[in-house]
Amino acid sequence: MLLRRLREAIEEMAERRKKKKTEKEKMKRRSRKYGQAQLKHSRRGIKSTFLAVCCLFLLVLAFSASYITRGDVGLLIGVVGLSALALAVVGLKNAIQGFKEREKNYVTCKVGAALNGLFLLGLIAIFLRGLF
Template identity: 60%
Template sequence: MLDYLRESADERAIRREHTKREKERRKRRIHKYGQMELKHSRRGCISCMLAVLSAFLLVSIFSVSYLRHGDVNILIGIAGLLALVLAVSGLRRGIEGFKERNKNYITCKVGTACNGILLLIYLAIFIRGLF
């Protein structure tokens, strides 16, 4: 009876060791040096896209305002507020992207930095417009 219990414990240990080895084999088989390739953070990618969209809105607002010599309607102001909201949302998404595990955080860093700079630009424009 004890031999049976020992044997089953030994079998369990062998099975655990086998699964560890199998995981290592899969990891090595996927990539050349045995390390998994890290994917980009999903929220970081969204943050970068929001930064690009916000910057595009900023450039288009400046272009329209320049072409009309400053005589623009309320739609340009609404687009400016939308761009501000996009920058804040992108900043939030970029910061949340750092919480994702086992990801490449370069998109989070780039998205957070770009959205932070755009947010500062928008705040400077709005504060300058008040005074």
């Protein structure tokens, strides 16, 4: 009697495992289009986009501090601006290197390159305006 219950429990567990495996295979087949696996995002592209968001945060922080103090900002805001410039340069570099990764989705690389390029041009314009 005990052996029969044990055997039934083992068969039930094996059946659950088999069912779970078939469900997993079904989910894998659904995520593909015409038998091809979905592409993952480029790691460097994700880093580039993250750096662009960090640069945007620093710029908003610097502009809001400058607005609140009515333009009377100290050296700290200049350091924040230079760090935002450095983040934009590193982000643009990561985006360009992200295009070299094989068999990846390059949407994040494109977004990161565009945002970091715009921030870089904007910050260079601000610094050149400050010089003249």
